[in-house]
Amino acid sequence: MLSPEAFEEEYDAETLAAELPASPVASLRDLQYLYGKLYTLATAGGGDYAPYLTPDAANDLVDTEDSLIVVRVDLSGDDPRLADDERGPVWVTRYTDDRVATVAHCKYPAARGIDHSVTHQAGRNSDPEKLARYATERLTKWADDDEVRDVAEGHEQGWIVDALRELGERDDALDDVESGVKRELGGESATALLTVQVRLDADGDYRWPGDLDVFMAAMRRRKLSKLVTKNEADDSSGDAVDLVTGEAARTVGTSEDPQNYYLGKQLETFPGLDIEEAWRTHPVSEDAAVTLMNAEAFVEACTYRTFGAKVYYLPYFFGTPTPAETYELYGMLYRAANEDEMTPIELAYDERHLTADAADDLRFYVSAVMPHQMSRYDVFGETLNGRLLYPRELAFEHNRVTETSAFAAADEWSAPLPTNENWGLLAANDEMLRSVSTGWYFHQTFAERDDTDADADDPRIEALVDVLSGDAVSVDVLLAEYVERLVADEDDDDVERFPSFRVASQFAQLCALATDDLDLLSTDDPGKVPITRDPSYETHIMTPRDDNPLAIADGGDAAAAKLETFIDETPALAHDEDAPINDERRGAFLLGALVGEVGSYQGYSEDRSTTLIDQFPVKSITRARVKKVTQETVAKTLTYTRGEDRTITLFEHVVDRLRETILRPDPDDWEIDTDDLRFYYALGVTYGMNDHPEWDSAQTDTDDE
Structure with a gap:
């Protein structure tokens, strides 16, 4: 196969233009034809017989x-x-x-x-x-x-x-x-x-x-004979207009396909298909059919497996191919096939193969294919309008979110949510684009499944294809997947503590998807609309003013201000007259925060191996239990306050807000659904576990003070 430099030297702009299609890429077949043309030129050269040869086979x-x-x-x-x-x-x-x-x-x-x-x-x-x-x-x-x-x-x-x-x-x-x-x-x-x-x-x-x-x-004749007799057809051929070139020609109906989309066995795709007459349903000329087959090397190079499916992410330039764009495209395809283990998204992002001017014109064909037995395949999430913008910007926004005030501490006081460099979604890193493009981004947050028995309804695959193609991911699906993963983590004997890093990763993902410029979250539930809105966390953390000193460990100005700010800057938790469900969601979050505060206190101060966090796991939280859990948690807080002769109620900044929220409306009248309730309760637990000053520099609460 010619190197990109040798390819450009072998085919000058005029020669290459004569070989390229004279129409824009408007279908998968058009794209496969373009790939097949480039592969043929790079391996067998030009001429009538070149598409039929397989010079790379040996x-x-x-x-x-x-x-x-x-x-x-x-x-x-x-x-x-x-x-x-x-x-x-x-x-x-x-x-x-x-x-x-x-x-x-x-x-x-x-x-x-x-x-x-x-x-x-x-x-x-x-x-x-x-x-x-x-x-x-x-x-x-x-x-x-x-x-x-x-x-x-x-x-x-x-x-x-x-x-x-x-x-x-x-x-x-x-x-x-x-x-x-x-x-x-x-x-x-x-x-x-x-x-x-x-x-x-x-x-x-x-x-x-x-x-x-x-x-x-x-x-040539022997190879063509296989294109008209596949799947036990006698002679699936006839004169028709080639759907690829638009020219009248002898067409074949049972040709091979690099992506196995057009198979005689796929009768559900072509109801009532008569294999002998398949050339009428899907007419491809003999030469075009062979050229399409030659696309396989480049198609496979732009394919990767994840969640038991094959994801196709095929780059091309919008409009009719030009020599300059084709040189650029061939460079990406060559690297994908011969040099790099990067995904096509990462290759396109590489400045060596994509100029700034070309970024807007670059498009991707995106689909996921689920193979089954008997040569049957499920195809879903198909689009020709995938753009580098979506995965690239999502990676950028996720990195940005992890550096906002939601995750970055302000001097001596902890951030609302924890970070961890060993968790890929909790620290800005150069691998985020790869995480998004390969599906690892959702593998870390969604419920785990056996990939050997995957199916086309796998929410991880649907979310991945949505993001790659710029379609919105359902908030309802996200919350259901998040909660199922958290419950599994809690039940896992190998997980020794509450999965706070998992919760923080999920929330960072939720925030990144909600970014206004991407708009990758959707819902049909009016109550969940606030979750789809972009939070307003500060990107740069400012040093607290001298006249607003950090507070003592049991709660005070800094802790209360941090809680107030986090709630106000989180659209799903802030008071919103148009979204009364926010009050219920905020109540669940505050309940979780208090459970997290008290549970952490029990661990470090009481040295208890079993805490409120263990007593009230995520799967135990329902609307019917919210009031009871609240009463028990507040009661436990007051018990510890009295036992230490404190002048200020332990975690007063949470208790006061919780008392207000939990009564309006009464939890018995709440309408929030269970997944929504449980996720924001888990977010609250994570917040509470992380809500503390840096103990070495913090003052302590005493009767004298």
């Missing part, structure tokens, strides 16, 4: 010992015979770069059968007996193939194929080929291509298959 054989076995046939006399010169009837040599085009290999990707071309690729480390048989089959099985014979009958060079077949009917000739192969290999096994050379004139050279049109035409 790449691993290039310049290796005994990698090319040649049966040499002399047709310069009256009767065909094997070569009798100094090189002999069988020549074992190296398959080199300069022989790739002339050997003209066309692989048939099947466990059994011979390759489409007269050149055949043997299996790895084949023994001499098997290689000898393959060598003779160049004169027997291939030359006697129905499609090959049919081509020979109407081709001016058809006599060459007839002569090979005639030679293959002679036992002495076949014996000479077999013994020649074994002798030249010295009894050793080899991995090789097997082909023929033919001399037509007594004073001429021996010519390779690529130099003889009849061999190339026969190869």
Whole structure:
């Protein structure tokens, strides 16, 4: 495959423009055709037969010992015979770069059968007996193939194929080929291509298959024959307008597809499909069909697996392809196929392959495919309008969120929520774009599933495709997934404490998705609309003024101000006359905050192994239990306050707000749904566990003070 530099040198702008489609990419087929064109130009070059060749199929054989076995046939006399010169009837040599085009290999990707071309690729480390048989089959099985014979009958060079077949009917000739192969290999096994050379004139050279049109035409016919007989069709072909090029041509209906979208077995996709008439439903010309097949290398390079599905993220430039954009695109595809383990999103973000001006014109085809048995596939989340903007900006916004006042401490007092450099979503990092583009972003926050038994309804896949294509993720789905993951964490014996880092990661994700410029959250529930709004946390944390000193550990100005600010800057918690459900959500959050405060106090001050956090896990919180849990938690707070002879109620900044919120309206009349209630309760627990000053610099509460 040509390097990007060699590709641009080989095909100047004028030459490349003549090869490119004259219409914009408007469908997946258009995009596959463009990819197939680029792959063909980069590997087999131009010409009528180039799309049919598979020059990369034997790449691993290039310049290796005994990698090319040649049966040499002399047709310069009256009767065909094997070569009798100094090189002999069988020549074992190296398959080199300069022989790739002339050997003209066309692989048939099947466990059994011979390759489409007269050149055949043997299996790895084949023994001499098997290689000898393959060598003779160049004169027997291939030359006697129905499609090959049919081509020979109407081709001016058809006599060459007839002569090979005639030679293959002679036992002495076949014996000479077999013994020649074994002798030249010295009894050793080899991995090789097997082909023929033919001399037509007594004073001429021996010519390779690529130099003889009849061999190339026969190869083309054999490959095309598979496109009209797949899935037991007799002849799924007919004259129609090619849906790719828009030209009238002989079209085929059962051609292969790099993404397995158009299969004869996919009857649910094409109800009532008659395979014989498939060319009417999905007409693709013969040459276009083969070009589409050639797209596979680049398509697979822009594919990655996650959650048991294959995600396709195929870049292209909006509008009719131009040479300048195509050079840029080929560079990305080449790197994806040959150099990098990056996703296409990361490659596009790389400045070496994407200029600032090109960013707005770059588009991506995005889909996820869930494979099943019996060659059936579910396709969902398909769009041609994916843009680098969405995953790139989401990664940027998530990093930004982790550095706002919600996560970054203001001097001696802790931030509302914890951070941890070992948790990918709790610290700004250069890997965030990869996290988003590979699906790891949702793997860390959504409920875990067995990927070996994944299905098309997997919310992680739906969320990933939504983000890649710029569609909004459902808040309702997010909350359900978040809570299920938290409950599983709490039930996990390997998790020793409340999963506060998980909650903080989920909330950071929620905030990033809600960013105004992205608008990646949606809901049909009016009560959840505030959750979809962008929080207004400060990006730069300011040092507290000298006239507003930090408060004492049991609550005071700093703790109360921090709580007040966090609530006011969080749209889902702030008072909103248009969203009365916020009051209930705020009540759940404050209840969680007090449970977190008291539970942490029990741990560090009372040295208790079981705390209120353990006593009231997320899965235990329901509307029916909110009042009871509140009463018990407040009572426990007052008990500890009296036991330490404190002048100020422990965690007064939370208790006072909770008393107000929990009564308006009474929890018995709440309407908030369970997932909403539980997530914001968990967020509150996380807040409470993290609500403390830096103990070394904090003052303590005493009767004297």
